[in-house]
Amino acid sequence: MEKNLSESSYNFRLKDCLLGAQMLFVAFGALVLVPLLTGLNPNVALFTAGAGTLLFQLITGGKVPVFLASSFAFIAPIIYGVQQWGIPGTLCGLAAAGLLYVLFSLAIRLFGSGILHRILPPVVTGPVIMVIGLVLAPVAVHMASGRTGDGAAWLVPQPTAFIIAGVSLAVTVLVSLLGKGLFRLIPILCGIASGYATSLLLDLAGISASIQAGFDPGSLKNWTAPTLISMQKVAEAPWIAMPDFTFPTWNLEAVLFIVPVAIAPAIEHFGDVLAIGGITGRDYVDDPGIHRTLLGDGLATSLAALLGGPPNTTYSEVSGAVALTRSFNPAIMTWAAISAILLAFVGKLGAFLGTIPVPVMGGIMVLLFGAISVIGINTLIKAQIDLMRPRNLTIAAVILVFGIGGMSFDLTVVKLGGIGLAGIVGVILNLLLPQER
Numbered sequence: 500m501e502k503n504l505s506e507s508s509y510n511f512r513l514k515d516c517l518l519g520a521q522m523l524f525v526a527f528g529a530l531v532l533v534p535l536l537t538g539l540n541p542n543v544a545l546f547t548a549g550a551g552t553l554l555f556q557l558i559t560g561g562k563v564p565v566f567l568a569s570s571f572a573f574i575a576p577i578i579y580g581v582q583q584w585g586i587p588g589t590l591c592g593l594a595a596a597g598l599l600y601v602l603f604s605l606a607i608r609l610f611g612s613g614i615l616h617r618i619l620p621p622v623v624t625g626p627v628i629m630v631i632g633l634v635l636a637p638v639a640v641h642m643a644s645g646r647t648g649d650g651a652a653w654l655v656p657q658p659t660a661f662i663i664a665g666v667s668l669a670v671t672v673l674v675s676l677l678g679k680g681l682f683r684l685i686p687i688l689c690g691i692a693s694g695y696a697t698s699l700l701l702d703l704a705g706i707s708a709s710i711q712a713g714f715d716p717g718s719l720k721n722w723t724a725p726t727l728i729s730m731q732k733v734a735e736a737p738w739i740a741m742p743d744f745t746f747p748t749w750n751l752e753a754v755l756f757i758v759p760v761a762i763a764p765a766i767e768h769f770g771d772v773l774a775i776g777g778i779t780g781r782d783y784v785d786d787p788g789i790h791r792t793l794l795g796d797g798l799a800t801s802l803a804a805l806l807g808g809p810p811n812t813t814y815s816e817v818s819g820a821v822a823l824t825r826s827f828n829p830a831i832m833t834w835a836a837i838s839a840i841l842l843a844f845v846g847k848l849g850a851f852l853g854t855i856p857v858p859v860m861g862g863i864m865v866l867l868f869g870a871i872s873v874i875g876i877n878t879l880i881k882a883q884i885d886l887m888r889p890r891n892l893t894i895a896a897v898i899l900v901f902g903i904g905g906m907s908f909d910l911t912v913v914k915l916g917g918i919g920l921a922g923i924v925g926v927i928l929n930l931l932l933p934q935e936r
Contacts, residue, residue, distance in 0.1 A: 519834020528688030600797020759922030
């Protein structure tokens, strides 16, 4: 314990810059996956991940060795929000979600951490997390099949798409199960790399062009091409470029739809802080305090949304890398943040990420969105929630049907539906329904 405590003090040193870059490498695949799936800019996501991590360190006094980056929990509402209100309107909802963290932080400071568990018990958060994953299931299937997220058009012929998505999915699973050391921490990055390499091989062998020539799109629009990957935009992009920041515009519907989604990652934040505390041997719930870490997470999320990036969250992959390398010095995350900010200004990087074929992401999404739903189930199991009790059954059932079924209420001033409505109804039912004896 003595060694852990001494090594986990903030000490900014030039020699740690490579360790910091390695931490960013561990987070990179998941970090850029969210903007690539949702239509946000990956360079902006890199910038806001770095800036959010630095803001978190400022608020927590540089005491916690965590890296903040794109949150998977918000993928579904971002995709839906961009379709309904565009990116600026959706960013308004994401910024408000960060402010919900701030309110939670204030409540914890005033009433203690137990207040969140009373308002948001596992019987509410578990089904909400399940809804987040299941709502996106059709999007994953469409993209793995080579179609657009809404399934309206072909981007890649289906036979080709199944090959690429299958390789991406298989490699991601195998690395997560069999990977050793650093590789086990980057299954998503390995899956993306293998899917991309498969796409290049299909192009070079002429298989892509052959399948595309005989492909029948049926009644859907056909946006397929003889090659899967084109480097034209990479060649045209400048080496150094300002990230394409996008600023939010006020949209009350987006706020009411997205804010309840923050319930799940706010609760998960407790687990992340306890996990990194177990790794370093320090009690971060006490010092700097869970209210400060939650405040830092929330303000980092709002900052990201104000600039056009996805919401931030603490990355368990990076916590795993901390455990693996025994690098407990929080200043290493400062170097990771600086590395992310510098990469954000590399114009060709964003253009290159844009060349990744849709089925590569689709294969990973099949696993990812299913995994989110399983986390929701596991939340109920770990808390030993008896779903056959009428009260628990009612709360879980209403959340699932409202969220997955797309229930919505038009309140004249605003329309409330989907995941947001499911989360709000779950909280209300938990507060109103009497406890069973």
